[in-house]
Amino acid sequence: MNCQDFWNTMPELARHGEYSGHLRECTACAALWERQRSLMAGLRAVAAESGHWQASAAVEARLLAEFRSHAGMASGPRFTGPALVWGTLAGWAAAAAVLIALAMFLVSGRQPQLARRSAPAAAEWAAAQTSPDFVLTGDSPYDDGFIPLPNTEGISPTEEVNLVRVEVPRSAMIELGFAVSAERASEPVEAEVALGADGLARAVRFLNE
């Protein structure tokens, strides 16, 4: 059995507590196997801790009412679900919020920006960097204003990048080498954070420095 074969069958081996002779022959797989065992113990702890999570009794009551209605065991209006009602209300509220936000943008003369960059656009963005490997480890901001975060991996040209716009305290800019006066440290500042395909933040640019 080679390494590939071992890892292809590993989940079953792990589940049944069996071990393979391959681990005695391959120290790399043995080390990784030990890490996986620790991880599995952790996942079992997560499962045990959340094992009691369940839907509220109200859900059961609503379903029971629907079951009775459906089975003709009780009369009364068919269940439409409070969630549906709240969902409709929430939908209208969200639509109203979007309209208000749009109006504020128009009144203030600002153009709304896309909050999420599509994968092709992100690939272009990454490919436009000077290095084909696009390793965000430089010291100076890039042309588009993105600054690599410390202790993060670079973004490969083919990696899907998501942009998330957040509001952070201005003091966060100090971490990235910006000078921030004490009186403005607590002010909020808008920033766009580039998230890698693994969901971790890789780079940031400030929108209203």
Next chain:
Amino acid sequence: MTFGTETDDELLALMRSGHEQGFVALYRRRQGAIYRFALQMSGSPAVAEDITQEVFLTLIRDGCGFDPQRGTLSGYLFGIARKLVLRHLERGRSDVALDAEGESSAWPELAVNDDPLADLTHREGVAALRRAVSALPRRYREVVVLCDLEEVDYADAARILGCPIGTVRSRLHRARALLLEKLHQERNFRPAMGAWKPLRCLT
């Protein structure tokens, strides 16, 4: 009449014949796993409740298209839940879950121990691992939640996910590697980014 030894299929048959206690027994047996799956995938208790409700409503209303020849009832319910979760995630693609207020203080003292795996079974380790699972890309998160947290077998997981069993294995392998990577990254990354706690998400 109490239920305990009946199979899911027997309870479903009772339910279909209008037996209320059959439905209640089936619901109580399966709702927890469906709720937890929806919660781990959506990150929202309200959404998880809605999805749990919708899954069992489908069972009640349609008499459902469940075919015992094609898999277990549990797998069928997970399959409905997954479709609803995906629909929810598609609707809110730009939604990003941010850490709860004050959660940074709950992070373990990561610098104390260089090995993030050493304390995974302790309270802080479990919390860190739970966050790492939540941060996995969807395709890896769902296989971890199903196979590692809910102990769905690989054949059922393959049916739920609509992919070959080999894909389940490879995704699980990759997901676990990603989890290990995330735990190490967060350990090194989090203290340096202490000030990077967003006030609010604008997207």
